[in-house]
Amino acid sequence: MNESAKKASEIRRETLLENLNKRFTGDGFASSLRLGELTLVVPRERIVEVAGELRDNEAFQFEQLIDICGVDYSQYGRSEWTTDTASFTGFGRGVGAMQGSSAEMQRFAVVYHLLSVSLNQRLRVRVFVDDQHPMVDSVSGIWNSAGWYEREAFDLFGILFAGHQDLRRILTDYGFIGHPFRKEFPLHGQVEMRYDMDRQRVVYEPVTIELRTLVPKVIREDNRYAEGSNKPQDPADA
Amino acid sequence: MPEIRNYTLNFGPQHPAAHGVLRLVLEMDGEVIERADPHIGLLHRATEKLAESKPYNHSIPYMDRLDYVSMMCNEHGYVMALERLLGVDVPERALYIRTMFDEITRILNHLMWIGTHALDVGAMTMFLYTFREREDLLDCYEAVSGARMHAAYYRVGGVYRDLPEVMPRYEKNQFRSDKEIDKKNEARQGTLLDFIEDFCRRFPGLVDEYETLLTDNRIWKQRTVGIGTVSPERAFQLGFSGPMLRGSGIAWDLRKKQPYAAYAQMDFDIPVGQNGDCYDRYLVRMEELRQSTRIVQQCVDWLRQNPGPVIVSDHKIAPPSRSEMKEGMEGLIHHFKLFTEGYCPPPGEAYAAVEAPKGEFGCYVISDGANKPYRLKIRAPGFAHLSAMDEMVKGHMLADVVAVIGTMDIVFGEIDR
Amino acid sequence: MDALMNLWEWLGENLIIIQILIKIVVIVAPLMLCVAYFTYAERKIIGYMQVRIGPNRVGPKGWLQPIADAVKLMFKEITIPTGANKVLFLIAPMLTLGPALAAWAVFPFGEGLVLSDINAGLLYLIALTSVGVYGVIIAGWASNSKYAFLGAMRSAAQIVSYEIAMGFALVGVLVAAGSLNLGEIVLAQSGEGGLFNWFWLPLLPLFLIYFISGVAETNRAPFDVAEGESEIVAGFHVEYSGMPFAVFFLGEYANMILVSALTTLLFLGGWLSPFQGWPVLGNMFAWVPGFVWLFAKTAFVGFFFLWLRATFPRYRYDQIMRLGWKVFIPITIVWIMVVGLAVVYEMPWWFD
Numbered sequence A: 001m002n003e004s005a006k007k008a009s010e011i012r013r014e015t016l017l018e019n020l021n022k023r024f025t026g027d028g029f030a031s032s033l034r035l036g037e038l039t040l041v042v043p044r045e046r047i048v049e050v051a052g053e054l055r056d057n058e059a060f061q062f063e064q065l066i067d068i069c070g071v072d073y074s075q076y077g078r079s080e081w082t083t084d085t086a087s088f089t090g091f092g093r094g095v096g097a098m099q100g101s102s103a104e105m106q107r108f109a110v111v112y113h114l115l116s117v118s119l120n121q122r123l124r125v126r127v128f129v130d131d132q133h134p135m136v137d138s139v140s141g142i143w144n145s146a147g148w149y150e151r152e153a154f155d156l157f158g159i160l161f162a163g164h165q166d167l168r169r170i171l172t173d174y175g176f177i178g179h180p181f182r183k184e185f186p187l188h189g190q191v192e193m194r195y196d197m198d199r200q201r202v203v204y205e206p207v208t209i210e211l212r213t214l215v216p217k218v219i220r221e222d223n224r225y226a227e228g229s230n231k232p233q234d235p236a237d238a
Numbered sequence B: 001m002p003e004i005r006n007y008t009l010n011f012g013p014q015h016p017a018a019h020g021v022l023r024l025v026l027e028m029d030g031e032v033i034e035r036a037d038p039h040i041g042l043l044h045r046a047t048e049k050l051a052e053s054k055p056y057n058h059s060i061p062y063m064d065r066l067d068y069v070s071m072m073c074n075e076h077g078y079v080m081a082l083e084r085l086l087g088v089d090v091p092e093r094a095l096y097i098r099t100m101f102d103e104i105t106r107i108l109n110h111l112m113w114i115g116t117h118a119l120d121v122g123a124m125t126m127f128l129y130t131f132r133e134r135e136d137l138l139d140c141y142e143a144v145s146g147a148r149m150h151a152a153y154y155r156v157g158g159v160y161r162d163l164p165e166v167m168p169r170y171e172k173n174q175f176r177s178d179k180e181i182d183k184k185n186e187a188r189q190g191t192l193l194d195f196i197e198d199f200c201r202r203f204p205g206l207v208d209e210y211e212t213l214l215t216d217n218r219i220w221k222q223r224t225v226g227i228g229t230v231s232p233e234r235a236f237q238l239g240f241s242g243p244m245l246r247g248s249g250i251a252w253d254l255r256k257k258q259p260y261a262a263y264a265q266m267d268f269d270i271p272v273g274q275n276g277d278c279y280d281r282y283l284v285r286m287e288e289l290r291q292s293t294r295i296v297q298q299c300v301d302w303l304r305q306n307p308g309p310v311i312v313s314d315h316k317i318a319p320p321s322r323s324e325m326k327e328g329m330e331g332l333i334h335h336f337k338l339f340t341e342g343y344c345p346p347p348g349e350a351y352a353a354v355e356a357p358k359g360e361f362g363c364y365v366i367s368d369g370a371n372k373p374y375r376l377k378i379r380a381p382g383f384a385h386l387s388a389m390d391e392m393v394k395g396h397m398l399a400d401v402v403a404v405i406g407t408m409d410i411v412f413g414e415i416d417r
Numbered sequence C: 001m002d003a004l005m006n007l008w009e010w011l012g013e014n015l016i017i018i019q020i021l022i023k024i025v026v027i028v029a030p031l032m033l034c035v036a037y038f039t040y041a042e043r044k045i046i047g048y049m050q051v052r053i054g055p056n057r058v059g060p061k062g063w064l065q066p067i068a069d070a071v072k073l074m075f076k077e078i079t080i081p082t083g084a085n086k087v088l089f090l091i092a093p094m095l096t097l098g099p100a101l102a103a104w105a106v107f108p109f110g111e112g113l114v115l116s117d118i119n120a121g122l123l124y125l126i127a128l129t130s131v132g133v134y135g136v137i138i139a140g141w142a143s144n145s146k147y148a149f150l151g152a153m154r155s156a157a158q159i160v161s162y163e164i165a166m167g168f169a170l171v172g173v174l175v176a177a178g179s180l181n182l183g184e185i186v187l188a189q190s191g192e193g194g195l196f197n198w199f200w201l202p203l204l205p206l207f208l209i210y211f212i213s214g215v216a217e218t219n220r221a222p223f224d225v226a227e228g229e230s231e232i233v234a235g236f237h238v239e240y241s242g243m244p245f246a247v248f249f250l251g252e253y254a255n256m257i258l259v260s261a262l263t264t265l266l267f268l269g270g271w272l273s274p275f276q277g278w279p280v281l282g283n284m285f286a287w288v289p290g291f292v293w294l295f296a297k298t299a300f301v302g303f304f305f306l307w308l309r310a311t312f313p314r315y316r317y318d319q320i321m322r323l324g325w326k327v328f329i330p331i332t333i334v335w336i337m338v339v340g341l342a343v344v345y346e347m348p349w350w351f352d
Helices: A003-023 A044-056 A146-157 B047-052 B056-064 B071-086 B092-121 B125-145 B178-188 B192-214 B218-224 B232-237 B243-247 B278-305 B322-327 B329-340 B381-387 B389-393 B398-408 B412-416 C002-013 C015-049 C065-075 C086-106 C121-142 C146-177 C182-187 C204-217 C242-267 C290-311 C317-344
Strands: A030-034 A037-041 A064-072 A108-116 A121-129 A135-137 A160-162 A191-196 A201-206 B007-011 B023-029 B032-039 B348-356 B359-367 B375-379
Touching (some): A003 A030, A003 A121, A044 A121, A044 A135, A064 A146, A064 B375, A121 A135, A121 B348, A146 B381, B007 C146, B023 B398, B032 B389, B032 B398, B047 B056, B047 B375, B056 B071, B071 B092, B071 B348, B092 B192, B092 B278, B092 B398, B125 B192, B178 B192, B192 B278, B218 B278, B218 B398, B243 B278, B243 B359, B278 B398, B322 B329, B359 B381, B381 B412, B389 B398, C015 C065, C015 C242, C015 C290, C065 C242, C086 C121, C121 C146, C121 C182, C121 C242, C146 C182, C146 C204, C146 C317, C204 C242, C204 C290, C204 C317
Parallel strands (some): A037 A121, A135 A160
Antiparallel strands (some): A108 A121, A191 A201, B007 B023, B348 B359
């Protein structure tokens, strides 16, 4: 990309950030500009109102909803590699499945990626949803393409979208139980399927394979990336 | 008077025009579609969940298997997201190689698309013609990565290796005469770049050939003009991107509007349709074939004159060379750490989008500072397109459903992920 | 002894029947062979059109491929869907093949070389070619499958519509020839001009319409909506396998050959030499038997069937209807009037 175009897009982003800060003030709103990407956190009660504003306001004009992504933050910043316990053969590799969820943060988030074709800019909108009532208002009335994306987030994370016309499962099998992209859902699933010769039909049984961790998840505190704090940042302003 | 009922037709998942595993439940009144309900997910492999359990690099081959007819473009989206997260600057030569292979991929994809689209509409010869040309391009894939389809060629920080000096040739065998083999090898005497250049020289003529079969064909026009019309407003609403959006008359192309890789230096045009029907989308894609050839040619010219590194020299991200690894302690450690643990990007999130042949292919990566992505979300263009199925086929006939599936350029690898 | 005597007497009385049976075998056996090798020709020709080779593994240059196909199909299991009406399901393929073969009864292979030289030959043909559609409809209905049913409905509507255009085209021929007997229609085309004396020139629009309707009648591309493999998978024969499927296949190809042969008879001078009456060429080719010309012309027309298939996309169902009713039928009616006037006023060369 040549320099002037780069400059222009930077200026556009900063203007957009200013406009966002001007327009969306109050409790629960937060905006940030990181890695050249704008993020706006919206309280979940106000998502439909904000979405409509983002689409129709002259300063934003986000005509297109590019993507909706569900996120499960329950194991955010948690390392699998615990080398505290040393035995005489060496360090024990703590590679067991991670348990529990952090209580201080809301567990789920719905992330909307918006694109404005007329102003050539992008925006990420994030709504946090708690574990007890994972429900957000549907934006499918504002962007029709949200229909399937919300079905997907519902299917994979169990996040409910109030006001959605047709909130069925979309990617998983008919009659699937559970929400596979939640962090506590094992990678190999819960059931396996085979054809039973005796009963002459396909049967579902609990999985027999065991989960192996080939490469443990490890968090390195890298000096190059350290900006004051070494703690994993709160995803809200990440 | 007897009761008149609509009936439902189960279209797919084992249907020749379902492009894989699409299951459409069609509510029909005679031949006319009243409602179409696509059921997807039959090819769901949970790529995103798998990626969460692996170091970043291990997921690059998964990307090939998403949209398995535009392999390298998917890789490009993924590595771009990671590069943004890591703050890596890619060497210029790698950018040009990526641009060239993105465009080769686009040609590959569009050839596949026109072949199957025409086959769906009943013109079966097209399919075999396009596969003849795909063969040559897949050979380029093979020459550069060793694999004809699932290349896994792009890496964070560049590409896996530089372009080969020799283009692989056909060997003599008992199934073809030596003369035939010599003829096939004629273009393969030089380097890969020579071969690609030769392809660029003859390809526009071949596109003309395809067009003589279809563009002015009355039956083709009757089958595509006015079918699956989408207005620009609806195209926005339905989340269209790529040729589907341009077919509706919106000049939006990430390669121009948000240039990445070396697209800012390229000279090419964006074809735009007028009516937003299947025929316009057909014309748009046919023109894209020509424009892609132009871009590939420009990349070839640049790459000939500018040798250089094709991957970053930061061994925290890219492995050291084989000799460095064998001879130096530091190289060995880097190699070991990189292949056992991988690299840990700083906590944060990045969304990178490329103009894949089918539309905007985006990767959204959330990192919590670990060596594996905390969450990877793949934005597949086909997903949004397919969700518009109901709207596009309502009131059309059964045969038009097939034409609309064709025009959407559906590949289930990316829709189901 | 008595029984033998009785048989001998019976044979004497019914010699004509045996004669006819032998004739039928003489016609049908080569016809079946033609059908088999027409499939081979199709695969080869379309293969070369599509930059590939076509079958080349079974026998030298793949010549035994049709035989291998036949053997394979014969040994395959015949699956009958649970919900299907068994009797009709099995009768349907025969209903398509039967008429396609029966039509050859009135077909003259040379002057006087015909199984049954009836005067209403043309009417017989029209009648029989229409019967074939019952096989398709019954197959579609009896399969108890929505795809098959859709295919049957499409096919029925299509064949009925194109029958009309075809019929009108034939009316033009019989007005021009002044006879319903196929042999006489051919003889009416002979003359000093050789191939320019044939009916294809004065009846050019009818010729084209007849041929195109013939393509539509036989459910061939670009009118193959009844099978339309990318829409309704295989249409009416989606549930068929093994021999019943093979019989459908035979019927389709026999029909194609029939239509090409009829086009030859009605518009391309049947067994007449194209150089008849020409100064030098006429004598040079005088020794060629009429049968060879007939065969060559039929093959030439048959080639167009294959060419069309390799070139065109498929029509949509309603577009076929539009073409049949709104384009072909008006053209034929107009041209019949033109031909009528030409005959009445004895236009030179053809009708004088």
